[in-house]
Amino acid sequence: MKFARKADHIEICINKDVNSTKIYWDDVQLLHRALPELDMGSVDLSAELFGKKLAAPIVISAITGGFEGAEKINRNLAQAAAAVGVGMGVGSQRPALENPELALSYEAVKEFKVPLVIGNVGAPQLVAQKKRPAFGIEDCRKAMKMIDADILAVHMNFLQEIVQPEGDTNAAGCLEAIGAVAKQLPVLAKETGAGMTSDMAHELRMKGVKGIDVGGMGGTSFSAVEYHRAVGRSEATLSRLGETFWNWGIPTPLSIIEADVGLPMIATGGLWTGLDAAKAISLGASAAGFSRKMLAPAMESAEAVERELRMLIAELKAAMFLTGARSVEELQAVPYVVTGHLSEWMNALYWEEPEDQ
Numbered sequence: 163m164k165f166a167r168k169a170d171h172i173e174i175c176i177n178k179d180v181n182s183t184k185i186y187w188d189d190v191q192l193l194h195r196a197l198p199e200l201d202m203g204s205v206d207l208s209a210e211l212f213g214k215k216l217a218a219p220i221v222i223s224a225i226t227g228g229f230e231g232a233e234k235i236n237r238n239l240a241q242a243a244a245a246v247g248v249g250m251g252v253g254s255q256r257p258a259l260e261n262p263e264l265a266l267s268y269e270a271v272k273e274f275k276v277p278l279v280i281g282n283v284g285a286p287q288l289v290a291q292k293k294r295p296a297f298g299i300e301d302c303r304k305a306m307k308m309i310d311a312d313i314l315a316v317h318m319n320f321l322q323e324i325v326q327p328e329g330d331t332n333a334a335g336c337l338e339a340i341g342a343v344a345k346q347l348p349v350l351a352k353e354t355g356a357g358m359t360s361d362m363a364h365e366l367r368m369k370g371v372k373g374i375d376v377g378g379m380g381g382t383s384f385s386a387v388e389y390h391r392a393v394g395r396s397e398a399t400l401s402r403l404g405e406t407f408w409n410w411g412i413p414t415p416l417s418i419i420e421a422d423v424g425l426p427m428i429a430t431g432g433l434w435t436g437l438d439a440a441k442a443i444s445l446g447a448s449a450a451g452f453s454r455k456m457l458a459p460a461m462e463s464a465e466a467v468e469r470e471l472r473m474l475i476a477e478l479k480a481a482m483f484l485t486g487a488r489s490v491e492e493l494q495a496v497p498y499v500v501t502g503h504l505s506e507w508m509n510a511l512y513w514e515e516p517e518d519q
C-alpha cells in the first residue's frame with residue numbers, strides 16, 4: 163500500500179534504534195547561578211511564536227498523518243497541546259492531498275484549541291519528480307485549511323529521500339518553489355534531522371520564509387529509519403546508504419547558532435528533556451521542538467502526552483530558575499559553554515586564519 167510507509171516509520175521509531183550515535187546536548191552546559199535571586203514561582207515561561215501565545219516555548223514537531231492509526235496519535239497530541247498551551251505540527255499532508263479520504267487523520271487536530279497549529283508539505287513535492295507533477299499553491303492552501311493551520315512547514319528531507327525506495331531526489335528548483343509559496347502563505351522552513359548552515363538559513367530568509375525549524379542532527383536519524391526499512395526489504399544499496407549516512411548532518415546545537423538569521427526559530431532534533439529545551443533556547447532558539455519523544459505517549463493517550471509535556475515544562479522551569487532567568491527572553495541571554503565533540507565542530511567551523519603580522 164502506498165502510504166504503508168507512514169505506519170512503518172511509526173513502528174520502526176518505536177521498536178528500533180533510530181538515533182544518531184552522538185548526543186550533542188551533553189556537550190552544552192548552562193552556567194549554574196548559586197543565588198538565582200528570584201522566586202521560582204515567578205519564572206515566566208510564556209512565549210509568543212508566529213503571533214500566537216504559548217504557555218511555554220515548546221512545540222510538538224511533525225510526526226504523522228495519512229494512515230488509520232495516525233488519527234488517534236494526532237488527536238491525542240492536539241488534546242494535550244491544547245490543554246497545556248503549546249504548539250503542534252502534523253506530519254506530511256501529502257497522503258491526504260493525494261487521497262482526500264486520509265484527511266481525517268489530520269483533521270482531528272481541529273477538535274481542540276491548539277494555540278499554534280503547523281501544517282506540513284515536503285519541499286520535494288513542490289517540484290516535479292519522475293512520476294508525478296509538483297504540488298502548487300492551491301495544494302498548500304488546502305493543506306493549511308485541512309487543519310486550520312497558522313503556518314505551513316515545508317520540510318526538507320533529502321537525506322531521507324536518498325535512502326527511501328524511489329525517493330524524490332530531484333531537488334532542483336526547491337528554493338524557488340519555497341519562495342513562491344512564501345509569497346502567498348506563511349512558511350516555516352523545516353529540516354527533518356540533518357540540520358542547517360547559516361548560508362542555507364540566509365537563502366531561505368531571502369525567499370521570504372517566516373521562520374526556521376533547524377531539525378538538526380543528534381536525534382532521530384531518517385537515514386537510520388529508512389535503513390531499517392531497506393534491510394526489511396533486502397534492498398542492499400539502500401541499506402548501505404542508510405548505514406553510511408546514519409550520522410549525516412549538522413548537530414542541532416550548532417544548527418541553532420548557524421541558522422540564527424533574525425527569524426523565529428524552532429529547535430528540533432534530539433531534544434529529550436526540558437533541560438535540553440533550556441539549552442536550545444539559551445543558544446538562540448525561540449522554542450524547543452520535540453518529535454520522537456512524544457510518539458510513545460501519543461500512541462497511549464492524551465493524558466500520557468499531557469503528563470510528558472508538564473514534565474518537560476517542570477524541567478525547563480527548573481533550568482531557568484537555576485540560571486537566574488525570569489523569562490524566555492532572559493534565558494536566551496544565559497551563558498553556556500560548549501565542550502567535547504561539539505566544541506571541535508565549532509573550532510573547525512569558526513577557525514579563522516590569523517592575520518599576517
Ligand SMILES: Cc1cc2nc3c(=O)[nH]c(=O)nc-3n(C[C@H](O)[C@H](O)[C@H](O)COP(=O)(O)O)c2cc1C
Nearest residue numbers: 223224225253254317354377381382431432453454
Ligand atoms: C515517526 C516520525 C515521523 C516524522 N514525519 C515527519 C513528517 O512527515 N514531516 C516532517 O516535517 N518531519 C517529520 N518527522 C521529523 C521530525 O519532525 C523531526 O524533525 C525529527 O524527528 C528530529 O526530531 P527528534 O529527534 O525530536 O525526533 C518525523 C519524525 C518521526 C519520529
